[in-house]
Amino acid sequence: MSALKISQQKEQLTPDQRQRLQDLLAFVNQEASHFLGYPCNRLFDYTPLYPFLSFPMNNVGDPFLPSRYHLNSHEFEREVIAFFAALTHAKPEEIWGYVTNGGTEGNMYGIYLAREIYPEGLVYYSEATHYSVPKILRMVHARNIMIKSTANGEIDYQDLAATLRIHRDVPAIIFANIGTTMTGAVDNLDRIKQALKDNAITHYYIHCDAALGGMILPFVEQPPAFDFNAGIDSLAISGHKMVGSPVPCGIALAKKCHVDRIARAVEYISTFDTTVSGSRNAITPLFLWYAIHCHGVNGFRDIVRGCLKMAAYAVQRFNDCGIPAWRNDNSITVVFPKGPEAVMSQWQIALQGDLGHILIMPHVTEQQVNQLLADIVAATEAAP
Ligand SMILES: Cc1ncc(COP(=O)(O)O)c(C=O)c1O
Structure with a gap:
């Protein structure tokens, strides 16, 4: 297909259809800042491969x-x-x-x-x-x-x-x-x-x-x-x-x-x-x-060590707040009793039975862990 035909194909979208794509992008962008419950690293940049x-x-x-x-x-x-x-x-x-x-x-x-x-x-x-x-x-x-x-x-x-x-x-x-x-x-x-x-x-x-x-x-x-x-x-x-x-x-x-x-x-x-x-x-x-090639073995080692360190931090912070969080050896999965549904949903926390977990992937920051914890504590205290 020629470049001209490709650009025509793009033009075939109505303003409404274009807006829907924009809306989805804005939504995904916003939700990505509360992405703690699933084991998918969101830190990458593959633009040279486009x-x-x-x-x-x-x-x-x-x-x-x-x-x-x-x-x-x-x-x-x-x-x-x-x-x-x-x-x-x-x-x-x-x-x-x-x-x-x-x-x-x-x-x-x-x-x-x-x-x-x-x-x-x-x-x-x-x-x-x-x-x-x-x-x-x-x-x-x-x-x-x-x-x-x-x-x-x-x-x-x-x-x-x-x-x-x-x-x-x-x-x-x-x-x-x-x-x-x-x-x-x-x-x-x-x-x-x-x-x-x-x-x-x-x-x-x-x-x-x-x-x-x-x-x-x-x-x-x-x-x-x-x-x-x-x-x-x-x-x-x-x-x-x-x-x-x-x-x-x-x-x-x-x-x-x-x-x-x-x-x-x-x-x-x-x-x-x-x-x-x-x-x-x-x-x-x-x-x-x-x-x-961007990270190499040493780069991945540093990334994994950073995640494990942050997972230890998260367990400690939860425990400090009286929430019995734990993790297995060498694991970046921090398990805790599930909290109020609104908070679990906001932070996309995967649930199973009475448990929830967060995955300390490379994009997870101390600030996010602290905010999640603050949200759980606030919602628990506000609950009737
Ligand atoms: C232990 C384990 N096995 C298999 C899978 C499925 O992997 P995928 O989602 O890459 O198909 C998952 C996904 O979370 C997993 O945690």
Whole structure:
């Protein structure tokens, strides 16, 4: 399409339609200043990448193979995968991955691979697992059992061991949380592997949902086991969470030998179909690549340390005000008893049962934490 036609297309909007866009922009801009309840970093600037939005870019197919669709960013996607593979201690020659539409797709990919390897396998996951996982299990028809969670959100190791014992004859597919949605709890992979060993279950697959934790634990001192070092089979991270992106995205990593089992040659795109989606976003790998090069490992380490420090500050401030807030080790998720609805809604606080949480993402300031707290205290005091 010529530049002239594009500008004509813009002119086709009525003043009313233009106003609606303006209104939405103003609304989003205003609400962004009260964005504390969800784990999405809003500090990014990808303006140098905007020219790519003028092309129908598409990363269809396997990022590691040539494709007949040339308007892609596969080369950059491969570098992004290499970065996250290194962060999660995957052996370069053994790992494969791609940039997904988000953590959900990465988890689906892991479960899909596991189910292909062990069609009769049983998936074990805790009740603190993200709501999308039971849906994925239904979609891929994977047999599954929900395991209890402990108060802090970890999988209940006793319940897991007891349940494994009943099903010792069936391969186990472990869906481990590396940072649960509500409390940021990390399932202990050593204890999970011990439970498998105690039950003499040698056929097993471990997928780690590291949606948020996958970009926190690599940067803390003495992290718990959470990655390929621990002998896991696949892992998913969200890109729009700690890294930050205006478009949801994520990273799926899996052992190459597992992916080879599901690869199918497709003549139409002249490459292998190894991903969940056909057409895939080619811009999000550029966002991630750009962020990786702007921050580097040291930059991300500083960012994560800043968030953890601010999370400790928030817990302290809540406690000082008599609100029993808490957080798990190495977590930027600050959990507290939910406050008055008007305040929870104003600050976009995610709720579950009696709990609320704030996520201390890089954009969260001390001033915002203090203001939220002041709003909770004021609304609680004003309540009849
Ligand atoms: C632990 C966990 N897993 C998976 C997801 C889903 O990730 P996404 O929203 O990137 O699809 C989330 C989202 O918050 C999450 O917290």
